[in-house]
Amino acid sequence: MSRRPDPPQTATRLRRFSGAERWAHRATAVLMGVCVLTAASLNLPALAQLVGRRALVVTLHQWSGLALPIPVLAALGSRALRADLTLLNRFGPHDRRWLRAVLRRDKRPASRPAHKFNAGQKLFAAWVAGATLVMLGTGLMMWFAQLIPLGWRTGATFVHDGLALALGIVLAGHIGRAMGDPEARRGMRTGSVAREWAMREHSLWRPEPDPPR
Template sequence: MSSTAPSTSDLPRFGRTARAVHWSVTVLMIVCIVTALFLYVSSLAILVGNRHLIEIVHVYAGFALPVPLILGLASPGYRDDLRRLNRFLPTDWKWLRTKTRRDGTIPVGKFNAGQKLNGALQAGSIVVLFGTGVLMYFPSLVGLSYRSGATFAHDWFALGVGILVLGHIAMAMGDPEARRGMRTGSVPEWWAQTEHGAWADEMTAGDSKPDPESSRG
């Protein structure tokens, strides 16, 4: 289905808040990664006419990174997405172990195990990068040994986040319907039944077939 306009066979996947948070974090993360490349790769650094400006952009983009995530908590739909991401179920372990995880035979909820792991790693990395960034930007807060440790952790976590982001982009490029869901908020029902069967049943049958991830217990 090539059209991006919702139809009777579309299912609402992400609300405005979730999409706004996703794209805000995406832009800030890309800014951080690009500016970090210019600051740390010598062959790129010589192309920068004003290194101090690049440093300022990097710092402020990094400090702003948690803001959309925090503001999004005001939305019940966004909080529900976070609860689903935070619930790792037996079917998720099965999804990770099998090579046929994308054939629709495993009842996957709104998020598959790979998305849950990526979300956890990204969230944890943002916390570490923010904390170490604060120590690097305000050196008087701690001693030299702590600042050195913060710099070491910041650099390696930044590298890890860069790899995660590239992997996330690669996966998204291979799934146009998933991209459509984050762009417009809706996905085709056939795609939902194949990729996220339990969630699709929840959406089409109401409470008769609830997605176990939606449980708050």
């Protein structure tokens, strides 16, 4: 697969995501979408009757779940992705201030300071990463049920189903937030964002200039 070149950084637009990051995000979104849709088809009777072919749906659900971590792991060779993962893993005083402003419903940009990623995005990334690992582990226990004690298998099923519902709700919220911010979507689609948007939504972020070519 050919990788699109990183977008140029200009006076009006700032480079936010590399080609590898955008590819990893899209591939993960597709796999997650397959997981959610197949899970719904397996657990909602009306949808299961409409879709049919339960064995095929089960197979798609299993393999898309197993492949879910692959895009991010494959993109770890990208320096930009590794740098962003480091930023997502750091929580500072400005993040606590951002969260307090959200709880107070204070929408003033000055009251919500953020670096490249705000506190909400950091919490979302951490939660989804943890949930994905738990879903993968419990899913494997359900897949190879004949090798797992009955008590463990019952617990894995309960955790897997409950966490799947919570994950679906969180993802719906994530998509809703993205739909309400066209510039954020443009940044993930093209790799660059408007300087004005960055200054308003991520006032502490100072993108590095493009290296000399």
